[in-house]
Amino acid sequence: MNNRTPDPHAQEVVRLESVRKVYGGTMNAVTALDDVSIGLNRGTFTAVMGPSGSGKSTFLHCAAGLDRPTSGSILLDGVDLAPLGERELTKLRRERIGFIFQAFNLLPALSVVDNVTLPLRLAGQRPKLAAVDDVLERVGLGDRRNSRPGELSGGQQQRVAIARALITRPAVIFGDEPTGALDTYTASEVLTLLREAVEQSDQTIVMVTHDPVAAAHADRVVFLADGRIVGSLDRPTADQVAARLTHLGAWGSRTVAQQAGHEVLR
Structure with a gap:
């Protein structure tokens, strides 16, 4: 009999x-x-939102091991980031974290396949053809594997970035305004891909965004103000997110933000 407390x-x-x-x-x-x-x-989609200067980007950078906190602790896939040196952090990011940025960050001289498999090659691993084919099909680029980024639309380039983030089967994918450079229709397609990665592959995604429509694709939206978490919404509509952001933007002091956050979290 197992009497251990979960x-x-x-x-x-x-x-x-x-x-x-x-x-x-x-x-x-x-x-x-x-x-x-x-x-x-694990297996959830979280959007992080807040007014300019609220701490959204710092939250993402610290959670992903790109920046070190002044104090406190961060565990990623069970690993405490605090004692890790830069080489160990780089290895952890390469093996357990995927990144999707607004600017795509693709290497223009490399083909789609080579951009997607770059994290594996940097880790000294040989890409498995079946896995590469699978991830390219999932993002709708099975017929563009030999194309260069300059031959692709913005939406297709972001699909390459998503495939690159998925190929290592990371513990978590961090997105920094991943739809910020895309038109509304293309952004919706990209967000649908991220949603499918969560539901079909049990992927974990944490996305910083300013867009209420993008945030509405998440399971939970977490709001920051003045560097603090001041509330959250579960599976909200875009209108609900926009309304909450309007209130956050109107709060002029940390005290008011804390009070409002306390009411939300009760």
């Missing part, structure tokens, strides 16, 4: 605990994250 964090692929991030020195310190604690479960 670990409440067992399903969390990302865990931030009391994370603070302060930029600058004593005289010009700016607190980008202020005592942030949150867990993100």
Whole structure:
């Protein structure tokens, strides 16, 4: 008989605990994250939103191991990032994290296939043809494998970036405004691909966005203001997200934001 108490964090692929991030020195310190604690479960799609300067990008950079917090702890796929050196962090990011950026970040001289398989090659792994074919078919680029990025539309280039993020079967994919450079129709196609990755492949996605329509594709939308989490919505509509953002933008002080967040989270 198993009498062990279940670990409440067992399903969390990302865990931030009391994370603070302060930029600058004593005289010009700016607190980008202020005592942030949150867990993100495996197989979920989370959108992170907030007004300009709310800490969204810092949240993503710290959670993904691209920046180190001033204090607090971050666990990614069960690994504590704090004691890792730069080489170990690079290895972890390469093997367990996928990234999708607004600017696509493709190498123009490489074909679609070579761009997609680059993370595997950098890790010293030989790409498996079947896996490459599968991921290209999933993103609708099975017939463009030998094309260069310059021969593709913006939406197709972002599909290459999604395939590149998926090919290593990462523990989590972080997206930084992944639809910011796309038109409405193409953005919807890309978001549908991300949604399918969650539902069909149990992928975990964390996406920073300013777009309520994009956020409405997520399971949960987390709102930041003044470096703190001030509320969340589960499977909201775009109108609900937009309404919440309007209130966040109107809050002029941290005290008001904290009070509103307290009401939301009750």
